Amino acid sequence: MSTLRIDHVSRWFGNVVAVNDITMTIAPGVTGLLGPNGAGKSTLINMMGGFLAPSTGTVTLDGTTIWRNAGSYRHIGIVPEREAMYDFLTGREFVVANAELHGLGRAAAARALATVEMEYAQDRKISTYSKGMRQRVKMASALVHDPSVLLLDEPFNGMDPRQRMQLMELLRRMGDEGRTVLFSSHILEEVEQLASHIEVVVAGRHAASGDFRKIRRLMTDRPHRYLVRSDNDRALAGALIADPSTAGIEVDFAEGALRIQAVDFGRFTELLPRVARDHGIRLLTVSPSDESLESVFSYLVAA
Amino acid sequence: MSTTSPTAPPAPAAAPKAALFHPTVARLTYRALLGRRRALILFALPAMLVVIAIIIRVLTGADDTTASGILGGFALGTMVPLIGVIAGTGAIGPEIDDGSVVYLLAKPVPRSTIIFTKLLVAIGVTAAFSAIPVLVAGFVLNGNSQQIAVAYAVAAAVASVAYSALFLLFGTITRHAVVFGLVYALVWEAFVGNLVPGARTLSVQQWALGVGQKIGAEGALSSDVHLPLAICLLVGVTATATWYAGRRLKALTLAGEE
Numbered sequence: 001m002s003t004l005r006i007d008h009v010s011r012w013f014g015n016v017v018a019v020n021d022i023t024m025t026i027a028p029g030v031t032g033l034l035g036p037n038g039a040g041k042s043t044l045i046n047m048m049g050g051f052l053a054p055s056t057g058t059v060t061l062d063g064t065t066i067w068r069n070a071g072s073y074r075h076i077g078i079v080p081e082r083e084a085m086y087d088f089l090t091g092r093e094f095v096v097a098n099a100e101l102h103g104l105g106r107a108a109a110a111r112a113l114a115t116v117e118m119e120y121a122q123d124r125k126i127s128t129y130s131k132g133m134r135q136r137v138k139m140a141s142a143l144v145h146d147p148s149v150l151l152l153d154e155p156f157n158g159m160d161p162r163q164r165m166q167l168m169e170l171l172r173r174m175g176d177e178g179r180t181v182l183f184s185s186h187i188l189e190e191v192e193q194l195a196s197h198i199e200v201v202v203a204g205r206h207a208a209s210g211d212f213r214k215i216r217r218l219m220t221d222r223p224h225r226y227l228v229r230s231d232n233d234r235a236l237a238g239a240l241i242a243d244p245s246t247a248g249i250e251v252d253f254a255e256g257a258l259r260i261q262a263v264d265f266g267r268f269t270e271l272l273p274r275v276a277r278d279h280g281i282r283l284l285t286v287s288p289s290d291e292s293l294e295s296v297f298s299y300l301v302a303a
Numbered sequence: 304m305s306t307t308s309p310t311a312p313p314a315p316a317a318a319p320k321a322a323l324f325h326p327t328v329a330r331l332t333y334r335a336l337l338g339r340r341r342a343l344i345l346f347a348l349p350a351m352l353v354v355i356a357i358i359i360r361v362l363t364g365a366d367d368t369t370a371s372g373i374l375g376g377f378a379l380g381t382m383v384p385l386i387g388v389i390a391g392t393g394a395i396g397p398e399i400d401d402g403s404v405v406y407l408l409a410k411p412v413p414r415s416t417i418i419f420t421k422l423l424v425a426i427g428v429t430a431a432f433s434a435i436p437v438l439v440a441g442f443v444l445n446g447n448s449q450q451i452a453v454a455y456a457v458a459a460a461v462a463s464v465a466y467s468a469l470f471l472l473f474g475t476i477t478r479h480a481v482v483f484g485l486v487y488a489l490v491w492e493a494f495v496g497n498l499v500p501g502a503r504t505l506s507v508q509q510w511a512l513g514v515g516q517k518i519g520a521e522g523a524l525s526s527d528v529h530l531p532l533a534i535c536l537l538v539g540v541t542a543t544a545t546w547y548a549g550r551r552l553k554a555l556t557l558a559g560e561e
Binding site: 046049050051052053068070071073074076077078080082084085086088089097098100101102103141 | 325326327328330331334335338401402403405406407408409410411412413414553554555556557
């Protein structure tokens with residue numbers, strides 16, 4: 001069992017701060033690193049994988065610094081986001097080469113290929129592989145030495161639903177076996193399906209940490225904004241504002257719509273259609289105006 | 304998907320070995336070098352040299368001056384550095400550019416082993432595609448009269464070592480290693496070296512000629528650098544470039560996609 005510790009880590013590139021004073025502990029089990037694109041997830045994973053030195057702070061595996069420590073790769077398996085592999089090799093040749101670089105042989109490579117169920121295509125050139133097949137061979141190369149830590153950068157990108165489900169199942173089992181599995185994603189649903197523990201990073205800052213239910217609640221309970229059009233905006237506004245789930249309503253003359261701020265998401269979503277029906281108002285448009293992931297994450301940072 | 308049984312884990316990975324050569328790194332490098340499109344130049348240039356040698360021999364007969372002109376001008380002056388650029392930068396540059404080097408670096412293999420192995424492969428490829436064709440062309444041109452063929456072939460082999468180390472280093476420093484390599488090989492060595500006599504002292508080509516000079520008959524080859532200095536510079540540049548490339552690889556950072 002291995003534990004990764006990130007202790008007051010910052011990383012900047014010139015004047016740009018990619019990671020800002022982050023402290024987190026990644027324990028055995030599956031952890032999801034969640035954040036919008038450009039949040040600093042890859043920078044964090046690169047530091048955990050020993051491919052980037054922190055500008056300040058330390059990144060350690062069981063107390064040992066990872067940066068410039070080739071020995072740590074005996075315990076770490078890495079699945080990079082980038083597509084490039086050795087495309088001129090077959091899948092088997094690629095995994096065997098990875099095994100040999102760990103001082104292992106063909107048996108370890110065969111076991112890893114079986115684990116990701118790629119034996120059927122192992123003698124085809126990697127250049128002929130689909131995105132999902134590449135991802136599985138990358139997984140095999142990372143698993144070949146049976147590492148206690150597995151780092152995956154956006155592993156589900158470009159995978160079809162079936163491949164995604166298979167990979168999730170595999171990662172879940174890896175976590176159940178006591179491995180420390182960390183994967184990054186910018187899709188909340190992806191993370192909550194797989195990870196019992198979530199670390200949220202927004203704009204280089206550590207926004208939230210903990211059980212996915214707690215974070216999901218934080219995300220759901222935030223004030224929501226809606227743009228609503230109906231055949232009687234003023235009557236609708238009057239009926240909605242009487243309920244405590246609605247914090248404010250603005251009549252937007254230019255748009256010909258109501259801008260509604262709801263504080264109780266669940267209650268408001270039930271209230272709106274009921275009020276419309278009771279008052280004989282026809283709803284023409286109901287559109288959330290701040291549902292972008294960035295705005296959800298921004299709220300988390302402020303929360 | 305299935306998983307490995309937790310009760311029967313594979314044998315633990317071996318500790319990093321102190322060996323300077325890793326056969327798997329060599330195999331990957333060799334296949335990557337000869338598998339890319341630019342490898343066509345590796346075959347085309349030596350073929351061109353041999354064809355030119357055959358044509359000249361047929362048209363003008365055996366002539367030592369012509370042989371020296373072809374082997375010193377085209378072969379050692381242009382072909383060897385070009386092949387050095389392709390093999391030296393190609394041994395590591397593309398892997399760093401596309402990020403696939405991560406599969407080598409994320410292993411318990413010392414980075415110095417990776418660099419040294421890649422250097423040996425680059426030297427092997429450069430020497431094979433330059434020294435051997437030079438020897439063949441030399442024999443075709445004048446039948447190794449005055450040891451010209453052997454002398455230039457040895458000079459090409461010696462130059463292969465220094466060029467490989469230098470261009471391998473370029474591959475770890477910049478994404479534009481090929482451009483820098485070509486600038487050094489063609490502008491510095493061929494152009495500046497001809498205009499500014501002092502610049503010739505800092506030319507791999509001249510150092511290699513300094514070695515070849517000792518093998519060829521008296522006056523068959525000429526170099527601006529004497530043998531002891533040539534050997535010191537060849538060894539010094541090769542060792543320093545390899546050491547620094549190893550340092551660069553140890554501290555190589557992979558920027559994220561973000």
